[in-house]
Amino acid sequence: MNNDTGTLSVLIANNPFLRKKTKIVEKVDLEKVKKLLPVMFEIMYKAGGIGLAAPQVGIGLRFFIIDLMKDNQSEKITIINPEIIEKSEELKSYKEGCLSFPNQYSEIVRPEKVKIKYINLEGQEQEMQTDGLLARCIQHETDHLDGILFVDHISSLKRNIIMRKIIKEQKRHH
């Protein structure tokens, strides 16, 4: 391998690994998570994404990274063992994409605000209440940890169209 992202790469839509539920990160796994982070952030930035969940790069652990690059400012967020403990009744629709679905976007309805419980890299329990794009991203990435993909939130008709496009594009590249 001639790049420093090593053997990790983003798994695409129909890869069965994306459907697996991930394992809780135990204290002993934290070192492993810390080692994976620089590579994961690099992959995410290169692909122009704002969120990346561990299973998307073939790691079956319950964590994800986010960097919204708000006002072109980088702010790295790592969320481990997230649990959504509150969701607002207010819903919002937003055009979502996913690094596992290159160039595919769809309007997805989700709660506008969420409160989550998670642990940080030191293994300390944290809580976060958030709305807007960050809340959206957290819900999308938490879904990944449970083997749920954004296309599961749309009609099967729309989902099939997206899946067909992805398969077509993959064939073109290989």
Ligand SMILES: [Zn+2]
């Ligand atoms: Zn995604």
